Amino acid sequence: GAVVSQHPSRVICKSGTSVKIECRSLDFQATTMFWYRQFPKQSLMLMATSNEGSKATYEQGVEKDKFLINHASLTLSTLTVTSAHPEDSSFYICSAMGNTGELFFGEGSRLTVL
Amino acid sequence: GIQVEQSPPDLILQEGANSTLRCNFSDSVNNLQWFHQNPWGQLINLFYIPSGTKQNGRLSATTVATERYSLLYISSSQTTDSGVYFCAVQTGTYKYIFGTGTRLKVLA
Numbered sequence: 001g002a003v004v005s006q007h008p009s010r011v012i013c014k015s016g017t018s019v020k021i022e023c024r025s026l027d028f029q030a031t032t033m034f035w036y037r038q039f040p041k042q043s044l045m046l047m048a049t050s051n052e053g054s055k056a057t058y059e060q061g062v063e064k065d066k067f068l069i070n071h072a073s074l075t076l077s078t079l080t081v082t083s084a085h086p087e088d089s090s091f092y093i094c095s096a097m098g099n100t101g102e103l104f105f106g107e108g109s110r111l112t113v114l
Numbered sequence: 115g116i117q118v119e120q121s122p123p124d125l126i127l128q129e130g131a132n133s134t135l136r137c138n139f140s141d142s143v144n145n146l147q148w149f150h151q152n153p154w155g156q157l158i159n160l161f162y163i164p165s166g167t168k169q170n171g172r173l174s175a176t177t178v179a180t181e182r183y184s185l186l187y188i189s190s191s192q193t194t195d196s197g198v199y200f201c202a203v204q205t206g207t208y209k210y211i212f213g214t215g216t217r218l219k220v221l222a
Contacts, residue, residue, distance in 0.1 A: 043212045043214055043215050095210070
């Protein structure tokens with residue numbers, strides 16, 4: 001299957017700092033990537049859809065100025081959590097859609113804001 | 115928006131038992147996938163199954179799109195099958211919406 005790599009897997013930061021998470025499709029080109037957030041013992045919540053070369057489409061209730069998404073190439077999308085606060089602590093997971101429509105996921109990034 | 119409900123929410127099995135997990139969705143979908151989330155959070159692709167039946171070893175899945183449900187069958191369960199199983203449906207806007215999940219624990 002296709003491989004999606006997400007980095008870093010764990011990050012701890014101080015309140016007020018910004019954190020960038022990278023998502024790469026290693027062996028295929030992904031015109032569309034999705035970013036999800038998962039709280040403990042809950043399902044995955046879609047945050048935004050990222051399309052290469054255009055602005056991301058955010059889901060209702062997701063602050064686009066807080067969660068900056070950039071999809072600069074067909075293999076890379078980034079999520080930047082700006083001015084992070086403890087309530088932003090969560091598990092963030094990216095996914096890339098192959099040309100068949102199948103979704104492949106990265107390993108996830110666990111963010112802890114102190 | 116579309117609602118995706120999974121049942122049962124929790125399931126405990128003895129090793130070797132069989133089980134059926136269900137995914138119901140409230141509207142027409144383009145695609146459907148089943149995933150297994152392991153204890154480290156990694157989502158493993160199980161099936162890409164917009165319709166019909168597929169089998170992979172001890173696992174099989176059936177999607178009846180016209181009746182808006184999909185089933186995941188696990189036979190001869192093993193402790194390594196433990197984790198959370200999610201279905202995800204792709205809507206007309208290409209977004210994938212996740213179901214509520216089934217938390218499975220297989221006891222040795």
